[in-house]
Amino acid sequence: MSRDITFGQFYPANSFVHKMDPRAKLVLVIAYIVAVFLVKSLYSYIAIAVFLIAAVLGSRVPVKSVLKSVRGILVIVILTAILNIFFFSGGERVLFSWWKIKITVEALLFALHMALRLIFLVIGTTLLTLTTTPMNLTDGMESLMSPLKLIKVPVHDLAIIMSIALRFIPILIEEVDKIMLAQKARGADFESGGLIKRAKALLPVLIPLFISAFRRADELALALDARCYNATPKRTKYKVLKLGWRDAVGVIILAILIAAIAAVNASFWGLFGFSFGV
Amino acid sequence: MGIIELKNVSFDYESDNTLSRGVKNLSLTIEKGSFVVLLGHNGSGKSTLAKLLNGFLLPGEGDVFINGINTKEKERIFEIRTKVGLVFQNPDNQMVASIIEDDLAFGPENLGVPRDEIIKRVDWALDAVKMSEYRSGTPYKLSGGQKQRIAIAAILAMLPEILILDEATAMLDPRGRAEVMETAKRLNKENKMTVIHITHYMDEAIDADEVIVLNDGEIAIQGSPEFVFGHPEIIKEAGLELPTATKVAGLLREKGFDIPLVLRDEELAEAVCQLR
Ligand SMILES: Nc1ncnc2c1ncn2[C@@H]1O[C@H](COP(=O)(O)OP(=O)(O)O)[C@@H](O)[C@H]1O
Ligand SMILES: [Mg+2]
Numbered sequence: 001m002s003r004d005i006t007f008g009q010f011y012p013a014n015s016f017v018h019k020m021d022p023r024a025k026l027v028l029v030i031a032y033i034v035a036v037f038l039v040k041s042l043y044s045y046i047a048i049a050v051f052l053i054a055a056v057l058g059s060r061v062p063v064k065s066v067l068k069s070v071r072g073i074l075v076i077v078i079l080t081a082i083l084n085i086f087f088f089s090g091g092e093r094v095l096f097s098w099w100k101i102k103i104t105v106e107a108l109l110f111a112l113h114m115a116l117r118l119i120f121l122v123i124g125t126t127l128l129t130l131t132t133t134p135m136n137l138t139d140g141m142e143s144l145m146s147p148l149k150l151i152k153v154p155v156h157d158l159a160i161i162m163s164i165a166l167r168f169i170p171i172l173i174e175e176v177d178k179i180m181l182a183q184k185a186r187g188a189d190f191e192s193g194g195l196i197k198r199a200k201a202l203l204p205v206l207i208p209l210f211i212s213a214f215r216r217a218d219e220l221a222l223a224l225d226a227r228c229y230n231a232t233p234k235r236t237k238y239k240v241l242k243l244g245w246r247d248a249v250g251v252i253i254l255a256i257l258i259a260a261i262a263a264v265n266a267s268f269w270g271l272f273g274f275s276f277g278v
Numbered sequence: 279m280g281i282i283e284l285k286n287v288s289f290d291y292e293s294d295n296t297l298s299r300g301v302k303n304l305s306l307t308i309e310k311g312s313f314v315v316l317l318g319h320n321g322s323g324k325s326t327l328a329k330l331l332n333g334f335l336l337p338g339e340g341d342v343f344i345n346g347i348n349t350k351e352k353e354r355i356f357e358i359r360t361k362v363g364l365v366f367q368n369p370d371n372q373m374v375a376s377i378i379e380d381d382l383a384f385g386p387e388n389l390g391v392p393r394d395e396i397i398k399r400v401d402w403a404l405d406a407v408k409m410s411e412y413r414s415g416t417p418y419k420l421s422g423g424q425k426q427r428i429a430i431a432a433i434l435a436m437l438p439e440i441l442i443l444d445e446a447t448a449m450l451d452p453r454g455r456a457e458v459m460e461t462a463k464r465l466n467k468e469n470k471m472t473v474i475h476i477t478h479y480m481d482e483a484i485d486a487d488e489v490i491v492l493n494d495g496e497i498a499i500q501g502s503p504e505f506v507f508g509h510p511e512i513i514k515e516a517g518l519e520l521p522t523a524t525k526v527a528g529l530l531r532e533k534g535f536d537i538p539l540v541l542r543d544e545e546l547a548e549a550v551c552q553l554r
Contacts, residue, residue, distance in 0.1 A: 135376055160374070167376045170418060219371035225334065226364040227374070227385040228436065231356040234390040238383030238400070 009065075009126075010133050016246055017059035017131045022140030024247035028254050029128045035258050036120050040265045042109070045116050047260040051253065052123055061130045069126035070119055077115050084111035138162045143241055156235065168216070175212060179205050279346065280307035281440060281472050282331060287340035289326055300326035300335070301495040308474070308488075310439075313466045315483040315503075316476045318492035319517035324476045327492070328444045331474075332362035345439070360389065363438030367445045369417075369425035378428055379404075379413045385436040396435075403431040406469070407461050423454025427461055434465075440472040441465060447477055455479070480507075480521040484541040491516050508539050 017025075036048060056066055070077075088107035096103045129137070142159035149155050180190065183204055190201050284307075289300040301323040308314055318324045329335040330342050333349040342349045344358050366372055375381040379400050386396045404410045407427040417425055426446055433441065443462060447455040459482055465471040475482065483489050489506040491498040493516035499506050507513065507524050519525065523546040527537045535553060540546045 135380070163375055167373060171370055216368075216371045219366055219368060220374075222334070222364075223366060223372040224374065226332065226359065226366075226372075227432065228356050228359050228388045231359075231388045232390040236387050236390050236393055236396065238387055238393060238396045239380065240393065 009129055011059075011061045011065055011130045013060045013131075015058060015060040015131070017055060017061075017127070019244070020131075020246045020250055021241050021243050022132050022136040023144050023241055024243060024250055025128055025132055026137070026140050026144060028250050029125060031254055031258070032124045033121060035254070035261055036117055036124070038258070038261050038265065039113075039117065042113060042116075044261045044264045045120070047257055047264065048120050051257045052120065052127075054253070055124075055127055059127060059131045061127070065130060066123060066126060069122050073118065073122050077118050080118065081111040081115045084114055134166050135163070138166065139239055139241060160229075164220070171216075172209065172213060176205060176209060179208050279343075281310040281345055282306070282308035283343040283346075284330075285341050285343075287330060287337040287342055289330060289335055289338050291326075299323075299495045301330070301492070304340075304495075304497060306490070306497070306500075308472065310472055311466070311470045312472060312487040313463065313485070314472075314474045314488045314490060315486035316474055316490050316492065317478065317480070317483060317516075317518060318498075319478070322492040322516070323495040324492055325444055326495070328364060328442050328474070328476060331440070331442060332364050333358045334364075356389070360436050361438055362440045362442060363433035363436060365426070365429050365433055365441070365443045365446045367448050369422065369429045369449075372429045372432070373417055373425075376416055378409070378415055378417060381417070381428065382432050382435045385432060389436065399435045399437065403434040406434055406465065407431040421454060422450045423457035426450060426454065426458050430458070430461060430465075438471075440474065442474045442476070444476045445478070446475075447479065447482065455482075478518070480519055483507075484521055491518065493517070503541055504539065507541060 032051075039045065039048070056063060085103060085107050086101065088104065088110050090106070093105040094102055095105055095108070132140070138159055141162075142155055145153070145155045145158075180188075184190070188201060188204065190198065190205075192198075193201070284304050287304045287306075288302050290297045291300055304327065316324050316327065326335065330337060330349070331344065333342075333355050336350055344361055347354055347358060349355070349358055373381045374384050382400045382403055383396050386399055391399070400413075401410075404413055407430055409424065409427055409431060412420070412424070412428075417428060420428070429446075430441070430443075441462070443458070447458050450458065459475075462473050462475055463485065466473045475486070477483070483506075484503050486503055488501065489503050490500045491506060491513065498516040499509055499512045507520055510520055510524075510528060513520055520528065521541055523540050523543045527540045527546055527549065530537045530550075537546075537549045537553070540549055
């Protein structure tokens with residue numbers, strides 16, 4: 001029953017991508033998402049695919065782990081593709097039509113376009129969480145958001161909240177396991193019956209869980225005070241993030257990708273009739 | 279003047295217009311470098327006293343002085359909280375970060391300690407609780423005793439002068455308890471740390487420099503372990519038991535055997551062997 005979800009889906013390795021600064025990775029992933037949305041021509045996906053393959057190789061994460069994330073959203077991808085095929089309007093080259101249903105080449109291409117876009121988005125963001133611990137992600141976000149302190153956003157408090165949530169999720173999950181075992185030992189049945197019956201069976205789990213969570217929160221608040229939380233606005237930092245050459249390389253590669261997409265957008269625009277504005 | 283001075287301190291909890299007594303009219307001096315064990319049944323006011331010492335609670339009547347500083351001095355409250363480190367019962371609920379060294383750094387970070395100094399403190403605190411090899415690990419796989427030692431280290435990283443363990447051994451198995459006791463005693467001996475250990479395991483009080491027994495918010499008896507456990511009636515009235523060896527010796531004495539007051543098992547064994 002031991003699930004160490006502290007590390008989320010983090011895949012420990014000592015790779016190029018792992019060693020990058022979390023801030024750089026966060027910025028790169030945001031830029032990458034923008035790039036994927038910029039794509040107007042199906043050919044650009046070749047560029048994105050090349051970039052992704054390079055990133056996966058540079059992260060030493062097994063391809064299987066990366067593809068697992070795609071499997072999770074496959075249903076959504078297929079569903080949106082089907083909807084797109086049937087509800088795309090304005091296509092001209094009709095492939096098939098029956099009664100009110102009309103399928104056009106444009107609709108098929110558009111569906112493919114959206115499906116690829118979704119898949120590439122998910123792979124890119126998954127790679128971030130596979131190569132960065134949640135703790136590092138939190139540090140990175142805190143650092144990136146620090147300018148918001150100027151407009152009185154409590155960035156540091158938010159970071160502490162994230163960090164405490166990360167710390168307590170595994171504890172609470174373990175607690176759920178314990179309570180469920182205890183209830184099962186008393187004859188509780190969580191597996192059979194309809195939805196309502198099962199939801200009802202969970203009630204005796206939730207109530208003790210909540211009671212214990214509040215008790216923990218009480219003690220944690222004391223512990224935060226005992227550690228002089230908010231003693232000074234001039235808080236120092238133990239972990240320092242450092243940008244390195246790897247981050248520069250990442251930025252350059254992504255810049256090349258965006259340039260490539262822009263070039264493809266410009267030269268293929270309308271040429272093959274495959275292009276669609278967003 | 280002791281490192282801790284309490285002068286006629288009373289504190290009542292007020293909730294829904296009903297007052298419940300926390301502590302009443304406590305006067306107390308604790309000397310620097312001493313190992314004090316605070317005993318008392320559930321609800322006798324031990325935690326209230328601990329919270330009065332680091333300024334979580336301010337006395338309704340009377341004054342608490344830490345190193346001569348009154349805890350009512352608002353602008354020095356963090357100075358007091360740094361001097362008086364408080365460790366609680368459940369180690370799981372005291373850790374803020376998922377990585378041990380980050381958790382230790384949390385206190386000094388809050389105090390604005392420069393980074394080089396934080397690194398030194400983390401090194402030192404981990405060494406002081408003998409947990410250096412776990413530095414970059416997570417707390418999840420640790421035993422209860424190890425987790426509680428990390429919680430102590432997290433307080434040590436703020437360089438307190440007084441360490442208060444509020445039933446810090448209550449949730450631990452015997453081995454974890456022994457680890458925490460050994461750590462507390464070592465800090466007291468080697469680092470001259472003033473330690474106040476709150477517990478209801480009588481056996482943990484035998485080696486103390488001073489034992490204080492609270493009963494319903496008041497001091498029932500106070501003094502050396504020999505003195506305190508030499509008054510079984512008061513201990514009983516306070517709702518507590520005697521250490522096992524002392525209890526056995528007392529029963530033997532009732533049966534007419536000539537056995538002196540003993541605290542430790544070995545002393546009991548010795549005394550029994552001396553019998554004819
Ligand atoms: N937050 C609170 N609100 C109201 N009463 C409290 C509160 N905390 C403690 N008390 C009361 O104060 C008394 C002393 O409690 P406490 O100091 O926690 O005892 P101990 O730590 O020895 O078990 C008890 O009677 C308890 O009910
Ligand atoms: Mg208590």
